[in-house]
Amino acid sequence: MKNKILLSLLGLFALNTISAQTTETSQEKSEKKVYIKGNALLLPIGIINAGIEHQINKKFTIQSDVLISPWKSFAGHEAQIYMGTIEGRYYFKEAFKGWHIGANISAGIYTIQKPSYWNNNIYVDAQLGVPSQYINSQLYQKGYSILFGIEGGYQFRLADNWNMDIFAGIGNSQDFYKGYVRGTGERYDSANGYNRSGEIIPYRGGVMISYQLK
Numbered sequence: 001m002k003n004k005i006l007l008s009l010l011g012l013f014a015l016n017t018i019s020a021q022t023t024e025t026s027q028e029k030s031e032k033k034v035y036i037k038g039n040a041l042l043l044p045i046g047i048i049n050a051g052i053e054h055q056i057n058k059k060f061t062i063q064s065d066v067l068i069s070p071w072k073s074f075a076g077h078e079a080q081i082y083m084g085t086i087e088g089r090y091y092f093k094e095a096f097k098g099w100h101i102g103a104n105i106s107a108g109i110y111t112i113q114k115p116s117y118w119n120n121n122i123y124v125d126a127q128l129g130v131p132s133q134y135i136n137s138q139l140y141q142k143g144y145s146i147l148f149g150i151e152g153g154y155q156f157r158l159a160d161n162w163n164m165d166i167f168a169g170i171g172n173s174q175d176f177y178k179g180y181v182r183g184t185g186e187r188y189d190s191a192n193g194y195n196r197s198g199e200i201i202p203y204r205g206g207v208m209i210s211y212q213l214k
Contacts, residue, residue, distance in 0.1 A: 032054070033214065034054050035096065035213065036210065037165060038050045038208065039208055040206070046070070046074075048068040049065060049066070049208075050066060052064060052065070058094055058095060060091075061091070061096070063085075063088075066082075066083065067081060067108070069082075077112070077118065077140075078112050078182075079113075083106055083108030083109075084106065087151065089101070096155055097157075100154070101152045102151045103149070104151060105146075106146070106203070108144065108147075109145075110142070110143065110144070110145065111140065112141055113140040117137065118137065122134070123136050123188060125189060132188065139179055139188050140180055140182055141178070141179050142180060143194060145173050145175045146173075150169060151168065151170075152168065152169070153165060155210070158209075162211055163210040164209060164210070165209075166206075167208070168202065169205060172200055174198050177194060
């Protein structure tokens with residue numbers, strides 16, 4: 001009889017423990033927020049930068065976003081960029097509130113005219129070191145990039161389910177590209193395969209308007 005009572009008590013304790021753990025797990029899951037967001041700073045010039053930020057725990061989130069600049073010509077310059085980014089963020093106060101820092105990795109493809117080519121100077125072949133028959137404004141670049149960087153920013157509540165996220169980032173860009181002449185499509189450089197360059201540049205930033213999905 002005593003054994004039956006003891007087993008019954010143990011069974012009740014186990015059921016209560018499982019129930020409590022299930023409730024706690026359910027609460028933890030329900031507390032993890034998800035926001036979709038769009039960059040209001042870039043939208044007026046026709047560049048789409050949108051993403052989703054998912055809470056991991058009290059202070060950490062993961063954000064994935066895309067940037068699409070579809071311009072074959074913008075103010076007379078090629079400006080097509082298609083980029084995806086994964087970013088981890090740490091909030092000093094709590095997720096989606098206050099100051100945050102983060103680290104990210106991005107990859108993208110592009111057809112652009114570099115700002116250093118926005119002039120009518122004679123193009124000098126980097127491999128041969130001699131002037132060419134082209135001027136810089138005739139030329140553009142096509143290739144891909146891999147970027148690693150850090151960012152910082154501040155996020156705050158606008159209204160129920162709405163936040164504003166102000167952020168900026170900088171990082172190392174490893175670029176692989178070929179140079180072409182506008183109109184003919186022929187290469188203007190004498191490189192065998194891709195040109196390669198690496199530089200530190202600001203490549204993330206803006207004002208994200210965020211809406212809470214859950």
